Amino acid sequence: xxxxxxxxxxxxxxxxxxxxxxxxxxxxxxxxxxxxxxxxxxxxxxxxxxxxxxxxxxxxxxxxxxxxxxxxxxxxxxxxxxxxxxxxxxxxxxxxxxxxxxxxxxxxxxxxxxxxxxxxxxxxxxxxxxxxxxxxxxxxxxxxxxxxxxxxxxxxxxxxxxxxxxxxxxxxxxxxxxxxxxxxxxxxxxxxxxxxxxxxxxxxxxxxxxxxxxxxxxxxxxxxxxxxxxxxxxxxxxxxxxxxxxxxxxxxxxxxxxxxxxxxxxxxxxxxxxxxxxxxxxxxxxxxxxxxxxxxxxxxxxxxxxxxxxxxxxxxxxxxxxxxxxxxxxxxxxxxxxxxxxxxxxxxxxxxxxxxxxxxxxxxxxxxxxxxxxxxxxxxxxx
Numbered sequence: 256x257x258x259x260x261x262x263x264x265x266x267x268x269x270x271x272x273x274x275x276x277x278x279x280x281x282x283x284x285x286x287x288x289x290x291x292x293x294x295x296x297x298x299x300x301x302x303x304x305x306x307x308x309x310x311x312x313x314x315x316x317x318x319x320x321x322x323x324x325x326x327x328x329x330x331x332x333x334x335x336x337x338x339x340x341x342x343x344x345x346x347x348x349x350x351x352x353x354x355x356x357x358x359x360x361x362x363x364x365x366x367x368x369x370x371x372x373x374x375x376x377x378x379x380x381x382x383x384x385x386x387x388x389x390x391x392x393x394x395x396x397x398x399x400x401x402x403x404x405x406x407x408x409x410x411x412x413x414x415x416x417x418x419x420x421x422x423x424x425x426x427x428x429x430x431x432x433x434x435x436x437x438x439x440x441x442x443x444x445x446x447x448x449x450x451x452x453x454x455x456x457x458x459x460x461x462x463x464x465x466x467x468x469x470x471x472x473x474x475x476x477x478x479x480x481x482x483x484x485x486x487x488x489x490x491x492x493x494x495x496x497x498x499x500x501x502x503x504x505x506x507x508x509x510x511x512x513x514x515x516x517x518x519x520x521x522x523x524x525x526x527x528x529x530x531x532x533x534x535x536x537x538x539x540x541x542x543x544x545x546x547x548x549x550x551x552x553x554x555x556x557x558x559x560x561x562x563x564x565x566x567x568x569x570x571x572x573x574x575x576x577x578x579x580x581x582x583x584x585x586x587x588x589x590x591x592x593x594x595x596x597x598x599x600x601x602x603x604x605x606x607x608x609x610x611x612x613x614x615x616x617x618x619x620x621x622x623x624x625x626x627x628x629x630x631x632x633x634x635x636x637x638x
């Protein structure tokens with residue numbers, strides 16, 4: 256079996272989300288957007304597929320970097336193919352990003368699952384067949400009844416726990432261009448409102464996604480310790496390893512989780528673990544370049560007796576979460592009072608991460624990544 260085709264199909268579909276000037280997602284009027292279906296197809300017809308952003312699978316990228324490595328190759332050697340692509344990054348003029356590597360790696364693993372008739376999460380280790388999800392909110396906004404006030408966050412968290420069945424909740428606070436953001440005191444007010452709304456026993460987390468100073472970060476962490484929060488992540492610039500070492504040493508009752516967006520894949524995360532810059536390691540397929548390096552991060556975390564918390568939703572991250580023993584939850588979102596997260600998108604028969612009323616996401620026993628894509632819709636709406 257050899258890889259014969261690598262292609263991306265751009266297609267139209269509806270969305271009810273908009274991006275602000277800093278790139279954050281918010282509810283908005285229905286509009287048309289575009290996504291891409293990346294396909295890796297073998298000479299016997301076996302195929303791997305994944306939905307990706309159009310910019311991550313543009314034709315010049317496929318032609319310049321991806322096809323020279325993949326065409327004619329044995330798809331059952333994902334580590335060899337990932338290493339070959341990774342070593343092109345240095346000379347790619349920063350065009351071959353980790354997100355490009357991730358899209359290719361996910362499609363390869365989906366292909367391997369279909370070739371073997373096995374779900375990817377079992378091929379990777381198959382530790383869990385279900386796991387609790389935490390509800391991960393969108394960032395704050397100025398929408399009436401949305402996430403505009405601490406009280407809004409409290410009401411929404413109460414609904415997530417009491418009505419939808421989540422057993423844990425993570426907040427994303429207010430971010431620019433919202434006036435006044437970032438503001439540690441406003442972040443704290445939202446965190447306090449959520450704790451009051453859900454009671455003392457629900458695990459809570461915060462992702463400020465900011466560039467706070469050491470002093471502001473320490474003040475916020477001390478307040479979250481008082482509220483009994485489980486972890487905080489990405490409150491400072493992650494390139495400053497020493498700042499995270501400093502903060503981790505001063506917050507004994509709050510877990511520092513990281514790094515999330517810092518480049519360097521599993522190598523950077525090994526440095527954070529070895530040098531005491533965090534209590535829990537962060538990974539995510541789109542952050543580190545695919546399933547292959549995400550699994551390496553999880554295994555090195557296990558070697559340090561640390562949990563590895565996986566960033567983001569979707570089939571690729573689900574496969575990693577299901578495969579490893581040292582993780583706590585699956586991140587489900589981003590959630591908002593105005594968004595029906597459980598409604599499939601136009602190109603899906605079902606969403607990837609269906610959740611039951613008890614807060615569990617179950618991993619499907621179907622070949623590949625477990626996506627249920629509507630290929631007829633995609634074919635009928637090609638750009």
